[in-house]
Amino acid sequence: MSDDVSRGAAPQGGASHDGASQDSAPQPKGAQAGKGLTRRALFKGAGAAAAAGAVFQQLDALAKDAVPQAPRSQGPGKTKITLEVNGTKRTVAAEPRETLLQVLRLPLDLTGAKPVCDRGQCGACTVWLDDTPVYACTILGVEAEGRKVTTVEGLGTPSAMHPVQDEFVEKDALQCGFCTPGMVMSAAWAVKQHGKELTEAQARAACAGNLCRCGTYPHVLSAAVAAAKKGS
């Protein structure tokens, strides 16, 4: 991922910059994060935001479709970041230099994604950002502004597991378990991409960026393929 702060962020309605927290931020209709966004809704949102004095951020959101703009300056102190984590809108205060992994783990206390290498080499912190697996240690928290983040906790819970998590247990695709949350996110993405037809080679490719020290790989592959077969 190479998106920087100045682009990619979806609009925040009129309230993202004044510090309103949790799910209550007023949202212009249609201005949800991601692909469902219409250009019209965007401009409407931008207008409302301008009135609220948060024009730069709104214009950032337009950058893909409209004229390039100067990046909004944030930091060095804490700034408010609103992201949709596991289906819930959450607002946290974090420094712009803090990674998405830090934001998820500390203020949000979602400790499933693990800090291991801190530089995008091991995959233990893999989460989905707008439905694409990313290393949360190589994304800044502010880059995730307004975007959809899915962590291993959002995929399933011990009493209601995602089929991939279920098969990880059945096939014993985990030992110490420290790489497991990242591995699950990569394997689940492969299942999502390829459906029932998922091949072992495709599962391998999807998990190629996830290191495991205990040596769970053979069972990870059988778990991914079994989960795909069951349909998920």
Added chain:
Amino acid sequence: MPRRVTYEVGLIGHEEAKQGVEGTEQSLTVEVEDGDATPWARDTKFAYVGTDVTRLDGAVKATGAAKYTYDIQPQGLCFAGLVYAPHAHADVVSVDVAAAKALPGVLAVRSFAAATATYPGKIVAAVCAESETVLSDALAAVRVVYAVKPGPAVTEDAMRAGAPVVDPRRQTNVSGPRRGPTMRGKPDDALAAADVAVSATYRTPVQTHSCLEPHGCMCHVHEDGTATVWASTQATAFFANGRFTRALGVPRNKVRVITHHMGGGFGSKFSADEWDVLCAEFAQETKRPVRMLLDRRMEHLVGGNRPDSIQEMALAGTKDGIFQVLKGQTWGTSGNSSGGGAGAANFMVYDLPNLSMTQHGVATFSAKGRAFRAPRHPQGFFALESIIDAYAYKAGIDALAVRMKNDKHPIRQAQWRIGAERIGWTKHRHAVPGSDKGTIKRGTGCAAGRWAQAGRHMVGRSPLVFEFVVDKDGGVAVQNAVQDIGTGTRTLIAVLAAEELGLKPHDIDVRIGDTRYPPGPGSGGSTTAPSIGAAVRNGALRVKESLGGLLALQWGVDEAQLTWKGAVCHGPGDEKATFAKACALLGEDGLRVRGSRRRNFDAAYRETAGCQFARVAVDTETGVIEVEKVVAVHDCGVIVDSLTARSQVNGGVIQGISYALFEEKRTDRSLGDMVNPTFDTYRIMGIEDCPEIDVVLTSVVSGYSNTGMMGLGEPATVPTAGAVANAVYNAIGVQVTELPMTPARVLEALERRQK
């Protein structure tokens, strides 16, 4: 009064492989102490033991709900970090922490000037701060002045005459052999007289443990004068040592250590380290919860490593393949300790009438080695098994036949047959190595493994006990401080308790990894399972006895007349009660009993056996080796959970291939610093490199204890590098004598062959 029990031990099943092999089955008579369960025999029928049972903690691990030390984040958590020397050898002239101290949010600072660093990673300052970002600013603000001195950090440099010495009291960095050479017969005479003799020098790299969860802990000194410590440790019972508890300022009896889950240890996490002591000091000083976990670079530098080795080997024997003599001289560094080094424990597998092994430690300016999954074995077996193949080719005898002729372990004899069949030895093994046509050359190789740990009946100086808590509703909890380091210890306890009580493994509440429970063994030496297994059985037995007492009272019969069949207790008449019904006789306060591990019996099988076969494809243009298939045949005494056991073997094989092909701590020879302390430069094997692994478990009633269990974690990684190296030799017709077998080393070897 101990009772004498005679029962059948040995290899369960695998009838074909056992045919004609002497000693795979035996009758054994043992002395069983009072209170110890009658040992399980070869023909014991099990409900769960030996079957696939999913992990008890599988669901919490797969969903991210499992909390590791790194995940414990109480309100007010503070963060500690380290400044450490980047030099192998340097005087720490000054450490200026004023700027760090002045930063808002910095709570405490320590500095260690006037010290001498004798390894990169030596701690020179430590900081405790309110947030991770403040901590990183503070660490960056510490100014250290070093006076750098010469300090060889590589074994061969440290061995040179006149090299600066690590220990100033000594003349040289080379030490040993500590107990003199291991000698048998007349090795030199045998070598001179033998029909076929081969010699070679083998080298293996320093391998770092590379645990995914770093070393460290989270300490919290509470207002009531107690402390809770979450530690990423392999030994809850031993973690809070004297130095650590003094730093906490809390007496040991008020320190609680918790390790519910831990992210890998492999031998490197047995007690509180220097950084844990600093964390404890900060927790004491700030009275806030403080977390200190090493960063990845530090993890590679000081978090543990397997010593390297230089092994000069000579093997000789008759022309029909009977070994006469093995002679070896080895050197290896265990870092900045004057002893240590890399003794190769490889001369116990085959019959060697004449033997000489002289093993030296070499002190270097690098951090100390630590026990690493089967210490001394993978390096030693790589050299031994490599030279056996050289001997076999020279004698013109099949390498597997040579091994089977000299190997007297009955179980391994059966295993060789099983493995050979499954890899297709006769079909794929080239009689003439390197005889494949074309660029991609395939080869097949094999190697033996061994391990000899049967478990202990003590934890330090206390007897090893398991506590069973049973309630009126029939709920069973099993308690011991032992930790599950990913091996499946938690699940194994449940299987054993369930088997004995006639319940289901997942219904047992296994409470472990907490020093509030009776002390558990450290998870090392593959001793955990065989240590705890027999104690769990005995605890379950105590439960049955207690419930039997209540039933006997109710039925008006004698306790001795009761028999348990699974979860049902039968009286002498037609009285019977299920486990649940029996539990209903308990009071509201339930039942709490303990079973203890008794001494080991005089066992029939004193070592676990194992062997592995590998098939590889070598691209002779690029030098890239692809391992296509590994067959791993292992016993670990009685197999309790075949699912987690297969995972263990997979893990051993994968770490072994990783060691054989990828891993190497690279050191800058002039500065002494590790140049590859990251996961993109220090490569551990990924999923794309993972071959098909065919695991064959050969369950053996060892006769050591009432369960007959032995360990598995370590033996599974012993043969791998040797098997892969021999497959490469068979593929390309020349031996790669240095691990890891990188493309460059393969191409070098091929070049040597052409000359």
